[in-house]
Amino acid sequence: MRQSLASRNLRWLFTLLLILPLLVRAQEPLPSWKDGPSRQAIEAFVSAVTKEGGKDYVPPAERIAVFDNDGTLWSEQPMYFEVLFALDEVKRLAPQHPEWKEQQPFKAVLEGDQKALAESGTEGLMKIIGATHSGMSTEQFIEQSQGWLAKAVHPRSKKPYTEMVYQPMLELLAYLRANGFRTYIVSGGEVAFMRAFAEEVYGIPPEQVIGTTFESQFQDKDGQLSIQRLPKLAHNDDGPGKPVSIDTIIGRRPIFAFGNSDGDLQMLQWTMAGNGKRFAGLVHHTDATREWAYDRESKIGRLDKALDAAKAGNWTVVDMAGEWSRVYPFENN
Amino acid sequence: MRQSLASRNLRWLFTLLLILPLLVRAQEPLPSWKDGPSRQAIEAFVSAVTKEGGKDYVPPAERIAVFDNDGTLWSEQPMYFEVLFALDEVKRLAPQHPEWKEQQPFKAVLEGDQKALAESGTEGLMKIIGATHSGMSTEQFIEQSQGWLAKAVHPRSKKPYTEMVYQPMLELLAYLRANGFRTYIVSGGEVAFMRAFAEEVYGIPPEQVIGTTFESQFQDKDGQLSIQRLPKLAHNDDGPGKPVSIDTIIGRRPIFAFGNSDGDLQMLQWTMAGNGKRFAGLVHHTDATREWAYDRESKIGRLDKALDAAKAGNWTVVDMAGEWSRVYPFENN
Numbered sequence: 001m002r003q004s005l006a007s008r009n010l011r012w013l014f015t016l017l018l019i020l021p022l023l024v025r026a027q028e029p030l031p032s033w034k035d036g037p038s039r040q041a042i043e044a045f046v047s048a049v050t051k052e053g054g055k056d057y058v059p060p061a062e063r064i065a066v067f068d069n070d071g072t073l074w075s076e077q078p079m080y081f082e083v084l085f086a087l088d089e090v091k092r093l094a095p096q097h098p099e100w101k102e103q104q105p106f107k108a109v110l111e112g113d114q115k116a117l118a119e120s121g122t123e124g125l126m127k128i129i130g131a132t133h134s135g136m137s138t139e140q141f142i143e144q145s146q147g148w149l150a151k152a153v154h155p156r157s158k159k160p161y162t163e164m165v166y167q168p169m170l171e172l173l174a175y176l177r178a179n180g181f182r183t184y185i186v187s188g189g190e191v192a193f194m195r196a197f198a199e200e201v202y203g204i205p206p207e208q209v210i211g212t213t214f215e216s217q218f219q220d221k222d223g224q225l226s227i228q229r230l231p232k233l234a235h236n237d238d239g240p241g242k243p244v245s246i247d248t249i250i251g252r253r254p255i256f257a258f259g260n261s262d263g264d265l266q267m268l269q270w271t272m273a274g275n276g277k278r279f280a281g282l283v284h285h286t287d288a289t290r291e292w293a294y295d296r297e298s299k300i301g302r303l304d305k306a307l308d309a310a311k312a313g314n315w316t317v318v319d320m321a322g323e324w325s326r327v328y329p330f331e332n333n
Numbered sequence: 334m335r336q337s338l339a340s341r342n343l344r345w346l347f348t349l350l351l352i353l354p355l356l357v358r359a360q361e362p363l364p365s366w367k368d369g370p371s372r373q374a375i376e377a378f379v380s381a382v383t384k385e386g387g388k389d390y391v392p393p394a395e396r397i398a399v400f401d402n403d404g405t406l407w408s409e410q411p412m413y414f415e416v417l418f419a420l421d422e423v424k425r426l427a428p429q430h431p432e433w434k435e436q437q438p439f440k441a442v443l444e445g446d447q448k449a450l451a452e453s454g455t456e457g458l459m460k461i462i463g464a465t466h467s468g469m470s471t472e473q474f475i476e477q478s479q480g481w482l483a484k485a486v487h488p489r490s491k492k493p494y495t496e497m498v499y500q501p502m503l504e505l506l507a508y509l510r511a512n513g514f515r516t517y518i519v520s521g522g523e524v525a526f527m528r529a530f531a532e533e534v535y536g537i538p539p540e541q542v543i544g545t546t547f548e549s550q551f552q553d554k555d556g557q558l559s560i561q562r563l564p565k566l567a568h569n570d571d572g573p574g575k576p577v578s579i580d581t582i583i584g585r586r587p588i589f590a591f592g593n594s595d596g597d598l599q600m601l602q603w604t605m606a607g608n609g610k611r612f613a614g615l616v617h618h619t620d621a622t623r624e625w626a627y628d629r630e631s632k633i634g635r636l637d638k639a640l641d642a643a644k645a646g647n648w649t650v651v652d653m654a655g656e657w658s659r660v661y662p663f664e665n666n
Contacts, residue, residue, distance in 0.1 A: 041416070046565055058338050061538060094573065099353075138580050173647065179544055191581065191584070192584070196585050199359065205394060205585075206583065206584030206585050207582070207583045207585065209584065213581055216575075216577055216581065217573065217577065218573035218576045218577055218603070219600050220599075220602075221496065225576075225602060225606045227576060227577060227580040227604055234581075240550065240551035241551075243551045243558075243560060244549055244560060246525065247471050247560040248546055248567075249434065249540070249582055250540045251539030251540055252539050252540065257627065266551050266553075269552070269553075269558060270558055273558045326599070
């Protein structure tokens with residue numbers, strides 16, 4: 001008799017364990033993704049690689065997912081947000097640099113001279129990035145970045161930049177992590193700038209943020225230790241630099257990658273060229289109303305070669321206008 | 334009646350859950366550490382930072398432990414094992430490099446001319462490392478390293494190098510991981526060489542191995558993608574290079590660090606200079622019988638300034654001869 005009651009008890013427990021996944025599934029993991037080809041492709045992939053005993057099963061340790069940041073996790077128009085940060089920093093730091101009044105491209109920034117700024121080109125931009133991203137410790141730089149992010153607002157939406165993130169991608173990150181993936185950022189953004197908000201905004205911890213880096217050095221100043229940032233680029237984490245940093249820092253090939261521009265092409269190719277089931281996705285900016293519409297002709301986030309590669313390779317191309325029921329978290333749904 | 338039996342059942346389950354930690358504790362986590370000052374310091378530290386609600390509590394995400402490799406996790410005498418690998422590689426690769434017969438330091442290696450090899454100094458060594466560590470893909474290099482590790486034996490013990498690891502340190506790694514730490518290698522060894530065995534031997538996955546790196550580039554050769562290793566040092570992960578790579582790659586300051594030589598000094602200082610409770614440890618090679626005895630005067634793994642710093646800072650210095658009941662896993666205990 002006692003035995004029987006005990007086993008009835010256990011049966012109740014087992015039933016609970018059996019229906020638990022169903023209860024969890026009832027809560028839709030990707031609510032801002034319409035039931036279109038992209039959501040179906042994501043769910044089919046995750047289901048295949050997590051099914052124990054299935055032919056496509058991948059153990060959790062190898063479930064590495066990599067994401068570009070600008071244009072993939074948050075917006076990048078009218079200009080990369082980190083460049084807008086650097087321009088504001090030039091203004092903040094100007095009193096300490098009286099020589100900037102006469103020196104391009106700094107003069108152009110201080111005078112709001114868009115034409116001269118544009119003429120300074122990539123070289124000018126790198127001078128601005130170098131001057132605003134070095135000459136301090138990593139801790140100080142992160143503090144400065146966080147200070148800016150807390151106050152600055154986007155010129156169009158008037159929202160903080162950390163709210164200009166894509167709700168569907170936040171859901172995708174959470175969905176992958178709930179399925180045993182580790183989510184990494186692999187982006188052209190500077191690594192410490194991204195670490196300033198990635199954990200709070202994306203749930204991505206510092207050690208899973210990979211980006212462009214500057215040289216730095218260990219400093220012991222009368223027993224005060226710090227890592228000092230130098231004005232020399234160490235690694236440009238864009239294009240072919242992405243698979244290189246993945247290989248150097250992660251040491252494993254991802255099985256899932258998401259980008260939005262030609263700067264992500266090699267990362268997507270590298271991900272797809274491994275053995276077994278793999279996923280490559282592109283955010284296609286097709287939504288001029290809620291976000292922006294741009295691709296092959298854009299100066300920011302040009303998507304041309306990677307779009308051809310996606311079509312040829314049958315990768316997932318997300319039609320933002322058609323497949324996302326919501327773009328930003330602050331939108332009314 | 335049924336209720337009462339059910340609750341008796343539950344009580345049994347609860348009792349099991351309550352005694353489980355005791356059963357686990359009964360299995361001593363650091364059996365090869367004698368009950369001396371080092372083991373006590375380690376256990377006191379782990380107990381303090383893992384006690385929820387305690388004043389020294391550290392959340393699991395911040396429990397980063399970093400370990401040097403050569404002389405800390407495995408032996409480094411009579412020469413760093415990776416250098417012995419490089420010397421063997423020169424012999425293996427010689428048929429493809431007829432010019433080496435007349436070119437130092439390669440000539441010295443091929444002729445077994447120890448004097449000429451020693452005279453070639455650090456510059457000669459870097460040539461040997463460069464020639465044997467580049468010119469192939471990362472995958473090929475790891476394969477080659479694994480092939481060597483599978484066959485080569487240590488000149489004194491005649492054991493594979495992967496058995497020349499310290500049993501007490503294997504136990505320490507497992508103990509920390511069981512307490513929610515993530516264990517990293519931060520070592521002067523080349524990163525891919527260490528990844529060739531770190532997961533199997535230490536349980537440390539590729540993304541938690543940080544080391545010296547060479548420049549590399551993404552290659553697309555008729556659709557065959559690879560990361561090709563170049564003969565140019567990118568980062569020397571020794572001395573002040575260690576806190577720099579920790580800052581760049583992990584982006585968090587460790588709370589626990591273990592080394593054995595002056596090359597670990599800055600990593601230990603950086604770890605200790607953070608806020609809250611911290612641990613710095615040194616393996617002191619005091620055991621000429623079971624391992625080797627060397628410190629201030631040694632060319633390999635010199636421990637001089639770091640030993641002074643340890644004394645001044647009250648760090649944990651492990652007396653290998655006195656505190657480890659077993660050095661290698663293959664020893665009879």
